[in-house]
Amino acid sequence: MGLLTLGKAGLGAFRQALSAAELRVGPDGRPAARLPCPLASHILSIRMIEPDLFAREDDAAHPASLSEAYRSTALRSPGHRPIRIPQTLTETSGFTDWSQACAVGSADLTRTAGGEAIGQRILVAGRVLDEAGRPVPRTLVEVWQANAAGRYAHARDQWDAPLDPNFTGAGQVVTDDDGRYAFESIRPGAYPWGNHENAWRPAHIHFSLFGPAFATRLVTQMYFEGDPLIALDPIAQSVPAAARDRLVARFDLGLTRPSYALGYVFDIVLRGPAATPTEA
Numbered sequence: 001m002g003l004l005t006l007g008k009a010g011l012g013a014f015r016q017a018l019s020a021a022e023l024r025v026g027p028d029g030r031p032a033a034r035l036p037c038p039l040a041s042h043i044l045s046i047r048m049i050e051p052d053l054f055a056r057e058d059d060a061a062h063p064a065s066l067s068e069a070y071r072s073t074a075l076r077s078p079g080h081r082p083i084r085i086p087q088t089l090t091e092t093s094g095f096t097d098w099s100q101a102c103a104v105g106s107a108d109l110t111r112t113a114g115g116e117a118i119g120q121r122i123l124v125a126g127r128v129l130d131e132a133g134r135p136v137p138r139t140l141v142e143v144w145q146a147n148a149a150g151r152y153a154h155a156r157d158q159w160d161a162p163l164d165p166n167f168t169g170a171g172q173v174v175t176d177d178d179g180r181y182a183f184e185s186i187r188p189g190a191y192p193w194g195n196h197e198n199a200w201r202p203a204h205i206h207f208s209l210f211g212p213a214f215a216t217r218l219v220t221q222m223y224f225e226g227d228p229l230i231a232l233d234p235i236a237q238s239v240p241a242a243a244r245d246r247l248v249a250r251f252d253l254g255l256t257r258p259s260y261a262l263g264y265v266f267d268i269v270l271r272g273p274a275a276t277p278t279e280a
Contacts, residue, residue: 053092054215054271055131056084061243061275069234071195087215094213098140099174107173107183109143117167119148119186121261124249127179128209130216131272135179141268142208143183144170150189150203159192184261190229202229202236206279209268216270221279223248224264239277246276 066077110117124143128136146152146169151161153169167186175181188203204221211217223230225248230236239247246269255263268276 053213054087057271058273058275060240061246061273062277063238063240063279067234067238069196070238071234073238091215092213094210094216096212097138098210099138107171107181109145109167109169109171109183109185112166112168115166117147117186118164119167119189121184122187123182123184123255123257123261123263124205124222124266125180125182125255125263126249126265126267128175128181128211129179129267129269130211131270131275133269133274135175135177136211136216136270137175137177137179139175139179139212140172140210141175141181141183142170142172143185143205145185145205146188146191148186148189150191150201161189161191187224187262195234199234200229200232202227202233207268209270211270218268218270218276219279220268220276221247222266225250235279243275243277246274 065073065082067073110121128139128141130136144152146157147162147164147167149161149164151157151159151163153163153167169188171183171185173181173183185205188205190200190203193199193201202223204223207218207220207222209216209218221235223236230248236244236247249264249266252263252265255265257263270276
């Protein structure tokens with residue numbers, strides 16, 4: 001059963017929306033029929049939350065919108081200082097049981113119907129935590145990455161590196177009740193990019209998380225412990241030094257599977273003073 005978090009101001013509006021969809025809502029807030037939308041096959045329960053559920057974000061943990069060394073930020077950085085707005089229903093609501101809300105794809109990126117991907121197999125695992133250090137259960141974690149040669153399975157990636165027909169580079173997993181996730185993949189290769197002369201991106205995996213509300217939305221990148229390119233990469237270096245290590249997965253022999261795959265641990269914190277930085 002899915003769970004939609006709503007503030008007090010939004011409960012009446014949500015009831016009206018259900019009524020308009022010819023759905024009946026009981027006194028406990030549970031709809032008596034299914035929703036005619038992408039969540040159509042799932043009955044929702046409504047959880048009341050107070051306004052201003054989330055503490056003010058720690059800006060010092062995230063990269064600035066403009067970084068001189070990261071050239072493309074000059075094209076997309078706002079010309080004026082952002083204005084902080086109060087949290088409303090839009091920010092404090094969201095779907096909190098993704099295991100029931102969507103068709104989750106495979107957490108194993110190492111094989112397709114055509115065969116096994118080429119490269120060093122890795123296991124990446126960790127916990128998703130909220131700003132108070134509590135686990136975030138049943139939330140969606142999406143990943144995408146380049147293959148072992150450093151090339152994405154995307155039409156716009158045309159640099160001279162081989163594609164792997166058995167590696168799509170994309171996966172989804174939902175955290176368990178303790179906020180834990182795990183997926184199996186291939187260690188991505190470094191690749192050149194046009195930011196400056198002889199520029200190379202360090203090996204990395206992109207992560208996208210929604211968390212329990214839109215205010216906990218996070219898109220970030222995970223790097224690998226010991227990669228010398230991290231210190232030379234303007235994207236990684238745009239993250240404040242005090243928070244940069246939060247983007248680096250640590251090697252874990254206990255997670256490593258003998259004669260099969262190396263293990264890396266990457267915990268993710270949504271918001272708060274220990275937040276995982278967003279990507280620049």
